[in-house]
Amino acid sequence: MSEPQKRIKVFYPLLFSIFLAAGIFLGFKLRDIQGYKHAYILNPARESTIQEILNLTRLKYVDSAHVKDLKNDAIQAILAHLDPHSVYIPASELAQVNENLEGSFQGIGVEYIMLKDTINITDAIPGGPAALAGIEVGDKLLAINDSSVAGVHITTSRIKDLLRGPKGSKVNISILRNDKVLPFAITRAIIPLPSIDASYMITPDIGYIRINRFAANTYPEFMDAMLKLQKEGLKKLVIDLRQNSGGYLDAAVNVADELLSDNKLIVYTEGAHYPRQDYTCNKAGVFEKGPLTILVDGGTASASEILAGAVQDWDRGTIIGRRTFGKGLVQEQYSLDDGGALRLTVARYYIPSGRCIQRPYTGNRSVYFDDILERYQHGELTYADSIHFTDTTHYYTKIKHRRVYGGGGIMPDVFVPIDTTRLDTIMLSLYAGSTIFDFAFRYFNQHKNEFGEYKNAVDFVKNYQVSPTVMQSFQQYTLKWGITGVKHLGAANELEVATRIKAFFARELWQLKGYYMVMNTRDNMVERALQEMGE
Incomplete structure (x- = not known):
């Protein structure tokens, strides 16, 4: 070998390193230019077996096949082996799903x-x-x-x-x-999209706030409502979480921080691939002292259960209503290449007493989500002693050491049964077809001038009465839709119908705040909350 060739060979390793580094650099630059914004968890160079089958079906199958439908079916089959809250969100639905939480x-x-x-x-x-x-x-x-x-x-x-x-x-x-x-x-x-449906002074010193979900805008809305109500004389507080299906964990934690003192633990999360993370109070709250009640029912779930559970575990307030849904799982959302997203359960959450309130999810998903019907059939909505929890571990509150339960939602401190008198056949037919709302909307728009004398919602709630003429018009309206027997309603149900008509009138005038101001006048949970606060 000649001397020049020897000198070139000495530099082979260096030249190879330079070319390798340049290749890596150009590869990364090309990736950035082409817009790849997420790292691959799996090897992208090799298709999965599922994708291979879909591709072969599309290219080789004897008849035409809807590969998109096959793909969705395959995804659902995979997720069916996981928990009920791990879901695939198609691209066509993602914007609407996200906007509810973004607010x-x-x-x-x-x-x-x-x-x-x-x-x-x-x-x-x-x-x-x-x-x-x-x-x-x-x-x-x-x-x-x-x-x-x-x-x-x-x-x-x-x-x-x-x-x-x-x-x-x-x-x-x-x-x-x-x-x-x-x-x-x-x-x-x-x-x-407001996450607070209503906030107002229900008595001269008791404020009422109804939160419909925990979204990105919930905490600032809550703070605005609290500061406004405190200026109006708030000394006691009712937070209504009924039918609040949850949302962002951070939003619930921030609201809880305003109600709990010092550096108390609010909740912690932990999973097999998700190290324990504690969420604690870190600032002076706007309502750390003063009588507090929280209203819950079977639709109270997830983040709203975190708030109710933290208040219960620290003996900060009284939980009133019926057993909550029982969702103690944490999801993270991952963007997918098809424009959709995977909302995957990555951890469980545990409230301060150490309990996880997630109820069992063995069996198919429809059975899991039909649980509220099962509760009704088993008498759980009418009798507290019909409620049974699968987790037999003994848990206790942090201050008063009261027994609390895990493995099936939050059991309220004060049980309020459902009013079964509102569930007869005629009333259910009125609810199912939104008949009361449809009538109220039509009547209101035909008689707008009748409502001009009321200067505000308080005046309307106090002084407006649904007249016999309105009730007669309602009876005639129901007959047009094939609903008979309305004129034979008992006194209690007739009062219920009149209250709902009045509430829908108030909604047209003052949005949801007006609606709840009327409905709460005959709400047995609200009434019990006021009793607990000495009213």
């Missing part, structure tokens, strides 16, 4: 119902684009841009797709008002 969407800010194949506006959000443009409750939607939407059997989901769009974009709509067709050009904007 906003982009659109014009209206609520609507379909009556006789016509879209009726039931609310124009105050300060929203539709309200500012002049849209009113009772307007009938005829067209959106070039699409007719009246009398064409359009779905409400299609209406939503037509009305929503990017912030700053315009939508042209035509509405019918007092037999006149009116055009509107509306610029879409970001529309908030």
